[in-house]
Amino acid sequence: MTIEINWLSVAAIVLVVVATASLGLWTVRIVRSTGDFFVASRAVGPVMNAAAVSGEYLSAASFLGIAGMVMKFGYDVLWYPVGYAAGYLFLLLFVAAPLRRFGAYTIPDYAEGRFHSRQFRKIAVFFVMVIGFFYMLPQMKGAGLTLRTIIGTPYWVGVVVVGAVITMNVVLGGMKGITFVQAFQFWLKLFAVLVPVFVMLAVFGNYSGHLSANTSENVPRFEQNYTLAYDSNTRLVFNERTEFTPERAGRLQVNGQTIELQTGQKLATTPGEIVLLDANALTFAAGQPVPNAPPGDLWGQAFGPLTGDSRANPGLSLLYTYSLITAIIFGTAGLPHILVRFYTNTDGRSARHTTLLVLGMIGLFYLFPPVFGVLGRSHAPELYALSATDSVVLSLPTKVSPVWLGDILEAIAAAGAFAAFMSTFSGLLVSVSGALAHDLYVRTIRPAASGRERRMAFRAAAIIAGSGAIVTGLFVDRFDINMLVGWAFAIASSSFFPLLVLGTWWKGLTRFGAAAGMLAGGLLASGAIVVTMLTSGSGAAVESGGLVPGVDPFVATVLAQPAIWSVPLSFTVMVIVSLVTAKYRQPDAEVNQIMLRLHAPDALGLRTDYIKD
Amino acid sequence: MKPKRDWIKLPGRARPRTFGENTAPYINLDELELDEDTFDADADEQLQLALGSDDTLKEVAEQTTYGAVFLDDLLKRQRALSISVAIAFLVIIFSLPLLTFVLRPLPPLQIFGFALNWLFLGILIYPVIWALAFYFVSTADKYEDEFTTLVK
Numbered sequence: 010m011t012i013e014i015n016w017l018s019v020a021a022i023v024l025v026v027v028a029t030a031s032l033g034l035w036t037v038r039i040v041r042s043t044g045d046f047f048v049a050s051r052a053v054g055p056v057m058n059a060a061a062v063s064g065e066y067l068s069a070a071s072f073l074g075i076a077g078m079v080m081k082f083g084y085d086v087l088w089y090p091v092g093y094a095a096g097y098l099f100l101l102l103f104v105a106a107p108l109r110r111f112g113a114y115t116i117p118d119y120a121e122g123r124f125h126s127r128q129f130r131k132i133a134v135f136f137v138m139v140i141g142f143f144y145m146l147p148q149m150k151g152a153g154l155t156l157r158t159i160i161g162t163p164y165w166v167g168v169v170v171v172g173a174v175i176t177m178n179v180v181l182g183g184m185k186g187i188t189f190v191q192a193f194q195f196w197l198k199l200f201a202v203l204v205p206v207f208v209m210l211a212v213f214g215n216y217s218g219h220l221s222a223n224t225s226e227n228v229p230r231f232e233q234n235y236t237l238a239y240d241s242n243t244r245l246v247f248n249e250r251t252e253f254t255p256e257r258a259g260r261l262q263v264n265g266q267t268i269e270l271q272t273g274q275k276l277a278t279t280p281g282e283i284v285l286l287d288a289n290a291l292t293f294a295a296g297q298p299v300p301n302a303p304p305g306d307l308w309g310q311a312f313g314p315l316t317g318d319s320r321a322n323p324g325l326s327l328l329y330t331y332s333l334i335t336a337i338i339f340g341t342a343g344l345p346h347i348l349v350r351f352y353t354n355t356d357g358r359s360a361r362h363t364t365l366l367v368l369g370m371i372g373l374f375y376l377f378p379p380v381f382g383v384l385g386r387s388h389a390p391e392l393y394a395l396s397a398t399d400s401v402v403l404s405l406p407t408k409v410s411p412v413w414l415g416d417i418l419e420a421i422a423a424a425g426a427f428a429a430f431m432s433t434f435s436g437l438l439v440s441v442s443g444a445l446a447h448d449l450y451v452r453t454i455r456p457a458a459s460g461r462e463r464r465m466a467f468r469a470a471a472i473i474a475g476s477g478a479i480v481t482g483l484f485v486d487r488f489d490i491n492m493l494v495g496w497a498f499a500i501a502s503s504s505f506f507p508l509l510v511l512g513t514w515w516k517g518l519t520r521f522g523a524a525a526g527m528l529a530g531g532l533l534a535s536g537a538i539v540v541t542m543l544t545s546g547s548g549a550a551v552e553s554g555g556l557v558p559g560v561d562p563f564v565a566t567v568l569a570q571p572a573i574w575s576v577p578l579s580f581t582v583m584v585i586v587s588l589v590t591a592k593y594r595q596p597d598a599e600v601n602q603i604m605l606r607l608h609a610p611d612a613l614g615l616r617t618d619y620i621k622d
Numbered sequence: 623m624k625p626k627r628d629w630i631k632l633p634g635r636a637r638p639r640t641f642g643e644n645t646a647p648y649i650n651l652d653e654l655e656l657d658e659d660t661f662d663a664d665a666d667e668q669l670q671l672a673l674g675s676d677d678t679l680k681e682v683a684e685q686t687t688y689g690a691v692f693l694d695d696l697l698k699r700q701r702a703l704s705i706s707v708a709i710a711f712l713v714i715i716f717s718l719p720l721l722t723f724v725l726r727p728l729p730p731l732q733i734f735g736f737a738l739n740w741l742f743l744g745i746l747i748y749p750v751i752w753a754l755a756f757y758f759v760s761t762a763d764k765y766e767d768e769f770t771t772l773v774k
Contacts, residue, residue: 084739084740084743087740087743087744088743091715091743091747094748094751095711095715095747095751097755098707098708098711098751098754098755098758099708101755101758101759102704102707102708102758103704103708106762216736217734217735217736217737218735220736220737220740221732221735221737224730224737309730309737309740310726310730310739311719311722311723311726311739312722312723312726323723323726327719327720327723330719331716331719334715334716334719338715358763358766361759361762361763362759364755364759365755365756365759368751368752368755369752372748372751372752373748375748376744376745376748379744514697514701514704604693604697605693608693608696608697608700609693609696610696610766610767610769610770611766612766612767612770613769613770613773
């Protein structure tokens with residue numbers, strides 16, 4: 010199968026890149042002071058800021074990942090968008106207004122200011138970098154995947170090219186003017202998901218019809234003849250008897266036996282698993298069942314393949330679901346690159362109104378990605394066979410006829426995808442470079458650094474972080490985009506979320522308690538995730554929610570989704586250690602002063618920002 | 623062991639400029655350790671620790687007047703509001719998997735030809751989130767307005 014390059018898509022991508030870069034450069038001109046640089050002079054109105062928050066938040070995971078994962082795993086994946094949106098409810102309830110009233114520049118500023126502790130800032134910086142790093146990987150995968158789908162370049166080309174372009178952008182322009190760019194990209198993404206969905210629903214038929222068709226049929230079938238290329242050691246799972254023809258000689262392993270394949274010899278396989286030991290291409294005739302697609306009843310119901318082997322261990326599937334929900338709804342309120350945006354509001358009340366608008370905007374957006382997943386199972390099932398479900402948002406629109414309409418829709422979707430990983434990757438890169446340059450270098454290593462040195466430090470940090478993300482991004486092709494992002498949320502929910510909630514609402518939190526809780530929850534959650542990443546799945550794609558094969562399923566579940574234990578652990582350690590170290594509590598008057606700054610209504614005019622512009 | 627009081631190290635010039643007449647009560651100027659290392663030559667990037675700037679602030683901040691009682695009361699009301707909205711939402715969202723789990727053996731429910739589980743989690747849950755968020759924002763705003771009227 011050769012890929013015909015849709016030049017319309019290429020043009021759309023170039024347009025988005027050029028528009029983003031020039032918007033950024035144009036707004037740089039109106040940026041003057043440090044306050045502009047870090048918090049846009051705290052003068053961003055709720056509507057603009059809500060669009061900017063949404064623009065930064067809707068990443069490759071939201072734009073490409075949710076649809077791909079809904080197609081691959083079915084119903085359970087709906088918890089991701091619900092959690093991504095509901096997380097803002099918790100941000101609204103516990104964090105938004107007080108955080109804005111505190112009036113710092115970064116989350117490590119808050120960490121130091123709340124406890125007046127330099128040491129504590131370093132811990133916060135560490136977690137900004139860990140979370141940022143985990144969050145950058147899926148953006149890199151989105152870049153590699155999008156270029157591969159549109160132009161047919163190898164995976165690494167997209168990662169390197171897009172990573173380098175965005176890093177250059179950040180190195181040259183810094184954070185300046187990013188608010189306007191992010192806001193623009195939100196509307197672009199909403200448009201890019203809305204238009205293809207409505208056209209496809211008009212062409213293919215309604216949502217509920219596809220849903221019941223998907224659920225009632227056992228396995229989707231190829232709509233036409235497909236010849237699909239496979240690397241060596243590819244695993245294919247068949248749910249029904251399937252016929253296929255190898256295009257080349259090579260070896261195939263089934264039930265522990267090795268079979269020699271001959272070119273053009275038609276084979277039939279019973280339900281089960283085969284491994285192609287040598288690279289090959291297989292031809293499937295129209296009407297044959299598609300390998301790797303989960304059965305319709307499991308796909309359409311709760312506790313499907315995402316959550317593990319629910320037929321063997323239904324209780325563990327329930328545990329997996331709860332842990333996933335915990336990670337995402339609490340993780341959102343602990344994402345440093347999102348939280349800093351609330352400092353750009355004028356006051357606490359407008360931070361609250363911003364969050365309400367964000368909920369409206371992203372809630373509206375999240376209605377649509379699952380539609381791609383549902384239609385994808387019906388109309389682009391060959392993506393299962395290629396383990397390429399993550400590209401369904403880009404591949405599915407091309408199935409719309411006439412061809413010119415399909416090409417236009419693909420171009421729109423490609424533009425949206427680029428806006429998604431560009432906005433999130435630049436935001437993350439700024440946040441991580443800021444943590445290295447502002448919080449670590451200037452605040453702790455070299456406080457006397459001049460303005461020029463600071464900018465140099467920021468640029469050096471951006472180059473280091475950007476190259477780090479590019480290099481590690483090369484190795485994450487086999488993970489689902491959305492799952493990678495889910496892991497960043499698990500770490501945020503066990504580190505910054507407890508810090509912000511207890512630090513803002515409980516006078517008794519000591520710096521020792523906060524540090525111990527963040528380290529216990531955050532480090533153990535990160536450890537569990539790294540173990541899962543390094544050991545899960547050896548083939549082309551990771552299956553079944555990232556569960557590590559060959560270990561006790563309970564252990565695999567709590568390693569793949571650690572939030573269910575790491576969030577309570579973090580809170581508990583914070584409370585217990587704070588009570589034990591109560592004699593190191595800050596003086597009452599000081600804590601009261603901080604609480605006043607966090608909670609006094611803006612209208613009284615009592616509050617002054619921790620960092621004045 | 624006396625905790626190291628690094629909270630009074632101010633990044634700043636030889637004199638802490640922001641400490642005027644309205645210095646908050648807990649700061650003892652005699653105890654201030656000025657850390658010269660944190661001196662920052664770039665005035666534009668100077669951090670200023672802002673600790674109270676007018677008399678009204680002082681009154682509430684000193685925690686000795688009615689203002690303190692009111693602020694404590696506001697804090698408690700806001701916290702109670704946040705926690706109750708959070709619990710309402712968590713009950714909804716955490717009961718859903720359990721409900722699905724218990725009802726698993728039954729055939730999937732349909733409404734208007736739409737699988738009920740998809741309809742709820744894919745679409746209907748968003749208006750529920752919006753309603754809770756709207757209720758919270760308007761109530762929190764109301765509490766603050768009441769507090770402001772009371773204090774002023």
